[in-house]
Amino acid sequence: MTMTYLIKAENISYKINEKKLFQNISFEVNSNSAIHITGSNGSGKTTLLRIILGISKPTRGTVETNLTSGMCYLGHKNALKQYLTVEDNLILQSIQHNKALDTLLKDIDLYDKLDVVVSNLSFGQQKKIALLKVFLNESELLVLDEPCVGLDGKAQNFLTSFLQEELAKNKSIIFSSHINLNLDAKSINLDN
């Protein structure tokens, strides 16, 4: 019985200014599976994720996607408007203000920060706000680039258990992280 894949990558290579970054990366992602991309700094983890998302184009190789409800991406940049309040930023991301959001905010200790201008929050707090759209996502595939950067221990645990629940709910995760997230994930190392 063949499972239809959500994303299939075949023989992806990437060159920048005529120098090879990585080559012949192939993998297949099905429902409730996760892929952990590892490698040293500068090995091309972010680039590979961007190729998966379709923002960058590989020098060689193909990426085929089979998604119905899209991808949810959290990269290095937060996509938050620094001069707007948290609440306004949530409106921009089409996140409704309801009970689910309130419980979530309480869990990550940001319940009373709704009308604070984002530039007044710390780096970790901004990262938590950026993670809200991951927590409330309705996509089949999560693509996360170093999601734990800046998070304190409590938030990291919260994120890890959340991701484990998502996997159990038949979603897929592709992520890069230096920190081990204790997820049942296939590992792809770019240092070859």
Next chain:
Amino acid sequence: MNILYFELLKLRKKSRGWLGPILVFILIMTAFPLTVEFLNEDLEQAFFSILWIAVLLVMMLATEDIFLEDYNDGSLEQLVIHTESLSFVIGVKILIYWALIGIPVSLIGSIYCLGITSSFEMALLIFPVLLISSYIFLNLFCFGNSLTLTKGSVLGTLITMPLLLPLLVVLGKVVIAINLGLNYFDFLILLLGVLSIIIVIIPLIISFVIRAHLE
């Protein structure tokens, strides 16, 4: 229209984005009579040149960080991933900027025209021309800005300036046409035709350029 609402929400708080150019325009138009001897008849002739150049400069200022801010904080990437039609979103964004900057500038320009020429008919006829030309300027400067998104906007807007010089020539002729009572409507239709082509093509080109930047 979610996109419209989002852009307005952003610009409401970031008032320097749209209020700044309008104030610069008022400053230029007010300063101009001070630098010209008041009693000259040339005031009227020089006025229109200053008007078009001021609109040009103000539109150039207005596009300074229209895409840069979104590029820097990652919203542009999210937009590219999640939107079906990036060019539509860009078109709406340019429309909002025009509505908040171009329309007030055209209004103020017409009022100044009334003040200098004391001809209500002239001010009335100049108003749609100002509206259309400010929109065309805005589109082309946004295109130039998007080309050099990562290198600062000055080079990009300077590069697109040569494309606008023929338009300035046409605008000069429109003023003469109004004065002589000649084919004003022909010019208006010409400008509308150019605008309609530009409104469709420029957002398409900009979306292509932005995707190329993000690669």
Next chain:
Amino acid sequence: MIKKFIHQFASPKTYLKQVDRAYPYIFFTSLSIYLIAIFWGLFLTPEDFVQGHSYRIIYLHVPASFISQSLYLGMAFASAIFLIWKVKLSAYLVRSIAPIGAMTTFIALVSGSIWGIPTWGTWWAWDARIISTLILFIMYLGLISLHDSFTNNEKADKFLAILVLVGSVNIPIIKMSVEWWSTLHQSASITITQKPAIDPSMLYPLFASAIGFTGLVVCLVILSSKFHILDRERNKSWVKDYV
């Protein structure tokens, strides 16, 4: 199938080989044609009734302005090929034509203004054709500075191609400017459909000078393209054998 055809001719290595073979022929033929045309035009043609001897700068000015517009059209064509079929050689050619185009536009402007002194009494006038040629010159400079401001060469090529195509709207404006606005420039003396308005004794050296000048400019483009191709492909193995 068209893709295969184009990719066959798209290799910079074969381009350089063919161009190296053809270059001496093109150079010497066009140099001789142009020198003959100049000699003919300067010494063997009669005076103009109105302008006297000063019209003779036509043998430099007309080819230069014609070439500057044609080079831009060539760049637009190459840019379209680059964007559609991703042929890298096209992008190299666009970048190498740009400085030559700027140079010929400059020659056209300067020779035009030298011509203006005896004929119109002024070395500069704000008429439509002069303005649009000046715009063309600025556009060439803008294209070069845009491309050189990027460190990532693939992006630079793409943006250069887009700007060339968007700016090609200026070419019809130059050509039609003489008809749309009443200007100091005379309208075209040489059209395809009508008998030329210019005297045959001046027409033939004009054609000859146009052909010769075109050939010389092609030589310059070839030299420029060689430089750019070798520069961009310097890490490839065939370049080390070539140099």
